[in-house]
Amino acid sequence: xxxxxxxxxEMSVQEAETVTLSCTYDTSESNYYLxxxxxxxxxxxxxxxxxxxxxQQNATENRFSVNFQKAAKSFSLKISDSQxxxxxxxxxxxxxxMGAGNMLTFGGGTRxxxxx
Amino acid sequence: xxxxxxxxxYLFRKEGQNVTLSCEQNLxxxxxxxxxxxxxxxxxxxxxxxxxxxxxxxxxxxxYSVSREKKExxxxxxxxxxxxxxxxxxxxxxxxxxxxEQFFGPGTRLTVL
Numbered sequence: 041x042x043x044x045x046x047x048x049x050e051m052s053v054q055e056a057e058t059v060t061l062s063c064t065y066d067t068s069e070s071n072y073y074l075x076x077x078x079x080x081x082x083x084x085x086x087x088x089x090x091x092x093x094x095x096q097q098n099a100t101e102n103r104f105s106v107n108f109q110k111a112a113k114s115f116s117l118k119i120s121d122s123q124x125x126x127x128x129x130x131x132x133x134x135x136x137x138m139g140a141g142n143m144l145t146f147g148g149g150t151r152x153x154x155x156x
Numbered sequence: 157x158x159x160x161x162x163x164x165x166y167l168f169r170k171e172g173q174n175v176t177l178s179c180e181q182n183l184x185x186x187x188x189x190x191x192x193x194x195x196x197x198x199x200x201x202x203x204x205x206x207x208x209x210x211x212x213x214x215x216x217x218x219x220y221s222v223s224r225e226k227k228e229x230x231x232x233x234x235x236x237x238x239x240x241x242x243x244x245x246x247x248x249x250x251x252x253x254x255x256x257e258q259f260f261g262p263g264t265r266l267t268v269l
Contacts, residue, residue, distance in 0.1 A: 085246060085260035131198055144258055146198035
């Protein structure tokens with residue numbers, strides 16, 4: 041069974057600064073997909089960024105980037121130029137393959153507070 | 157606009173009652189999922205369905221039931237057998253083979269009185 045661990049229950053950052061959220065996972069498979077989801081106070085889950093394990097290049101989406109270390113089974117999220125709207129719960133998630141039967145396994149989440 | 161709708165947004169239930177949470181998607185997605193989220197915690201999978209008239213138990217299926225009579229709809233019934241049903245429930249859908257992304261509905265907050 042796959043597990044996802046987020047070791048930082050809460051974090052805070054000053055507006056315009058950079059913050060990194062940690063995520064580690066455990067799997068014996070070599071091909072899989074990793075995601076970061078954001079859940080703001082509205083509780084709507086929003087996909088932030090995704091990474092395919094077969095790709096060596098780290099994914100980036102505007103101010104969001106990941107540091108994917110496959111050997112270490114680590115998948116951290118870096119948020120640059122933090123904005124007040126980044127305040128949310130962030131969940132790391134893992135899935136195998138493309139089939140619908142490959143469910144998402146979520147970490148416990150990190151609550152991020154961006155301070156003005 | 158394509159998306160996932162869940163209703164109601166808030167639901168109150170008396171102990172011993174069954175309640176049904178609605179989930180509808182117009183994304184033409186094959187797979188649909190139900191998750192439960194407790195305060196300060198991650199999401200746990202209740203049930204999922206890959207095609208119409210087929211569904212599978214997730215990690216915490218006890219006390220819940222689902223149906224998938226139409227591709228667009230995947231209602232979740234919380235039965236009286238669920239010992240602690242107060243939680244936030246999220247529905248999601250995914251098109252098999254398309255970037256492997258799940259799209260989520262806005263959620264339903266269920267409170268047992």
